[in-house]
Amino acid sequence: MKDMGNADNSIVPSNIENNTDNTGGAEASVSEDPVILELKHVCKTFKGGKKSTETKAVQDVSLVVRQGKSIGVVGESGCGKSTIARMITQFTPTSSGQILLDGQDITNIGPSGAKEIYRKVQMVFQDPYSVFSPRMQVGTFLEEGLLHFGIMSHAEAAKEAVALMEQVELSPDLLTRFPHQLSGGQQQRVAIARAISIKPKLLILDEATSALDVSVQKQVLKLLVKLQKRNNLSYLFIGHDLAVIRSITDQVIVMYAGRLMEEIDSEELDYHACHPYTQRLLGSVFSIHDRDVKEIELEYLGMEDDRESKGCVFCNRCPYAMDICSKEAPVMRTLHDNHRIACHLKDF
Amino acid sequence: MNILEVENLSITYDREKSAVDHVSFSVPDHSIICLVGESGSGKSTVLHGIMGLLPRSALVKGKVTLFGQDMIKAKKSRLNQMRGKDIAVIFQDTGRYMNPISTIGAQYREFLRQHGKYSKQECRDLAAEVLRRVHLQEPERVLDSYPFELSGGMRQRVGIAMAITLNPKILFADEPTSALDVTVQAQVIRQMMNLRTKYGTSIIMVTHNMGVAAYMADYIGVMQNGKLVEWGTAPEVIHNPKQEYTRNLLAAIVEMDDERLILSCG
Numbered sequence: 361m362k363d364m365g366n367a368d369n370s371i372v373p374s375n376i377e378n379n380t381d382n383t384g385g386a387e388a389s390v391s392e393d394p395v396i397l398e399l400k401h402v403c404k405t406f407k408g409g410k411k412s413t414e415t416k417a418v419q420d421v422s423l424v425v426r427q428g429k430s431i432g433v434v435g436e437s438g439c440g441k442s443t444i445a446r447m448i449t450q451f452t453p454t455s456s457g458q459i460l461l462d463g464q465d466i467t468n469i470g471p472s473g474a475k476e477i478y479r480k481v482q483m484v485f486q487d488p489y490s491v492f493s494p495r496m497q498v499g500t501f502l503e504e505g506l507l508h509f510g511i512m513s514h515a516e517a518a519k520e521a522v523a524l525m526e527q528v529e530l531s532p533d534l535l536t537r538f539p540h541q542l543s544g545g546q547q548q549r550v551a552i553a554r555a556i557s558i559k560p561k562l563l564i565l566d567e568a569t570s571a572l573d574v575s576v577q578k579q580v581l582k583l584l585v586k587l588q589k590r591n592n593l594s595y596l597f598i599g600h601d602l603a604v605i606r607s608i609t610d611q612v613i614v615m616y617a618g619r620l621m622e623e624i625d626s627e628e629l630d631y632h633a634c635h636p637y638t639q640r641l642l643g644s645v646f647s648i649h650d651r652d653v654k655e656i657e658l659e660y661l662g663m664e665d666d667r668e669s670k671g672c673v674f675c676n677r678c679p680y681a682m683d684i685c686s687k688e689a690p691v692m693r694t695l696h697d698n699h700r701i702a703c704h705l706k707d708f
Numbered sequence: 709m710n711i712l713e714v715e716n717l718s719i720t721y722d723r724e725k726s727a728v729d730h731v732s733f734s735v736p737d738h739s740i741i742c743l744v745g746e747s748g749s750g751k752s753t754v755l756h757g758i759m760g761l762l763p764r765s766a767l768v769k770g771k772v773t774l775f776g777q778d779m780i781k782a783k784k785s786r787l788n789q790m791r792g793k794d795i796a797v798i799f800q801d802t803g804r805y806m807n808p809i810s811t812i813g814a815q816y817r818e819f820l821r822q823h824g825k826y827s828k829q830e831c832r833d834l835a836a837e838v839l840r841r842v843h844l845q846e847p848e849r850v851l852d853s854y855p856f857e858l859s860g861g862m863r864q865r866v867g868i869a870m871a872i873t874l875n876p877k878i879l880f881a882d883e884p885t886s887a888l889d890v891t892v893q894a895q896v897i898r899q900m901m902n903l904r905t906k907y908g909t910s911i912i913m914v915t916h917n918m919g920v921a922a923y924m925a926d927y928i929g930v931m932q933n934g935k936l937v938e939w940g941t942a943p944e945v946i947h948n949p950k951q952e953y954t955r956n957l958l959a960a961i962v963e964m965d966d967e968r969l970i971l972s973c974g
């Protein structure tokens with residue numbers, strides 16, 4: 361596997377030109393399924409912000425999502441997960457790198473081009489209530505999406521709304537309800553119904569089940585898996601809960617301070633993930649199955665300063681940090697077929 | 709010895725339905741209790757009821773005895789005096805309860821002076837020492853910061869520091885780690901547990917995270933619709949729950965070593 365770009369990749373576009381033949385992270389995947397989404401060396405730098413400086417929110421991120429597959433992006437808040445979603449959906453411009461959707465370069469096509477790509481990619485957010493108009497009935501809300509894209513007539517849309525409710529396992533009786541009359545789980549199901557209504561190829565789910573109570577969450581997760589299989593959908597599933605991400609994705613991408621740390625088959629996450637940061641995350645999960653005393657670091661303050669590191673962004677927290685770690689950013693390399701890691705350590 | 713006894717506690721916000729319905733439990737000295745259950749089940753209301761922090765409109769019945777003192781009959785002034793010294797409280801977002809236009813140091817001073825005579829320098833020294841105890845680096849810098857200049861995790865640790873400054877006998881915590889990242893959550897949980905080990909502080913914590921409850925609690929109480937449907941030692945409740953409701957709640961948790969949903973459904 362070729363490396364994923366210059367170690368201290370800046371946001372200067374010339375940097376990627378050297379790598380135009382490099383299709384990025386998951387190229388070596390043995391899967392034959394067509395590629396739906398591809399990010400190549402994508403960077404995002406916010407100007408201004410808290411410290412009236414720049415924030416390198418996303419640095420040199422490459423990833424591939426294939427048809428019918430679910431890719432998880434996991435990491436702590438501020439690591440750049442939502443920014444990736446926002447670049448894909450054109451809510452925020454991309455600083456450098458390339459985003460391909462279904463083979464088409466959609467990097468910075470902007471709001472005017474966005475309508476076209478929303479046929480192919482839809483989002484589901486943590487707070488479904490934020491996407492509803494409070495005075496719009498569920499039925500109207502579902503029909504609106506269909507009518508907006510001129511896919512069908514009013515009568516057809518009304519019929520389709522009933523079918524969508526059935527797909528997300530809600531009673532069509534709820535079509536006449538207003539959002540505030542629904543529970544959180546019902547609201548999220550309606551948001552999912554709307555997202556799949558125009559038959560997109562890709563759903564980006566940003567912390568979509570994070571605010572739900574566990575029993576509701578599990579039901580919604582099961583629904584998402586069913587919908588994905590039934591409709592051959594691709595998912596980019598963003599979240600912070602490792603166990604949830606592992607459970608419903610094929611592959612996981614672990615990020616820290618804007619950079620990729622590790623990429624691994626979800627099946628392998630618990631036993632074979634080997635990046636020191638992934639291990640730190642795994643070690644922080646509280647499980648009802650073990651009450652072992654955890655080894656917990658007690659000094660960590662926040663990743664904001666880590667972003668600026670010339671070397672590995674994790675080096676301030678890493679128990680294995682060596683001299684080179686603070687000087688040179690590790691380059692993503694392949695350990696096995698679908699297992700990639702950015703770390704200077706030689707043996708795992 | 710029990711530090712806290714709750715007997716038949718019922719709390720109603722509006723007359724229709726009880727938010728808390730005949731809840732009884734007792735807390736042995738130096739123990740850690742976790743109240744778990746789905747949102748709206750009444751966990752926070754129980755906690756607020758015990759501490760006398762409910763809105764005036766709430767109707768409270770039953771008996772709460774903390775350090776032998778009847779908390780429901782106690783005067784507001786007496787409760788205020790107890791809170792901060794013997795009783796400490798941590799909320800989910802401590803930052804929200806901080807004064808945005810005053811530095812952490814100034815707020816710390818104000819807090820300390822409610823409970824004793826401290827010079828400016830004594831306040832600062834004590835604050836810095838406690839901030840160090842919760843492993844906040846550069847405590848001097850933290851004291852000179854305004855709340856918005858700190859991350860959520862740092863504010864939460866400042867909240868914990870303030871709460872433990874006067875070595876409280878009991879700490880009430882309402883989802884103190886729910887807004888935190890997993891690695892920071894792990895640190896905060898560890899620090900709370902250290903409190904009990906080092907200072908014998910009893911802890912009553914509300915959480916929706918069963919894994920956290922299993923890890924830190926001696927006793928777990930499960931709430932559903934205002935009722936305490938299950939109560940037992942942590943191993944009993946986690947491994948041998950008596951109630952169907954608890955079993956379902958536990959089964960709903962997505963765990964690292966479960967069969968993956970992507971394989972098992974669809």
Ligand SMILES: Nc1ncnc2c1ncn2[C@@H]1O[C@H](COP(=O)(O)OP(=O)(O)O)[C@@H](O)[C@H]1O
Pocket residue numbers: 406407408409410415416417435436437438439440441442443444
């Ligand atoms: N509009 C913005 N302006 C400035 N900085 C931003 C903006 N959006 C996000 N950021 C910063 O970019 C970083 C990544 O944020 P985000 O992608 O939201 O992280 P995550 O979703 O992983 O929590 C954070 O440091 C955040 O403060």
Ligand SMILES: Nc1ncnc2c1ncn2[C@@H]1O[C@H](COP(=O)(O)OP(=O)(O)O)[C@@H](O)[C@H]1O
Pocket residue numbers: 721722727745746747748749750751752753754763
């Ligand atoms: N200040 C309040 N006024 C009216 N109702 C409230 C208030 N606080 C909570 N409730 C209601 O009381 C019930 C229990 O709430 P709460 O104790 O917050 O549950 P939990 O902490 O378990 O999520 C819920 O039905 C909630 O809507």
Ligand code: SF4
Pocket residue numbers: 635636637672673674675676678679680681682685690702703704705
């Ligand atoms: S590159 Fe160095 S600092 Fe970074 S994770 Fe690997 S060992 Fe740790």
Ligand SMILES: [Mg+2]
Pocket residue numbers: 441442443566
């Ligand atoms: Mg986010």
Ligand SMILES: [Mg+2]
Pocket residue numbers: 751752753882914
């Ligand atoms: Mg609550």
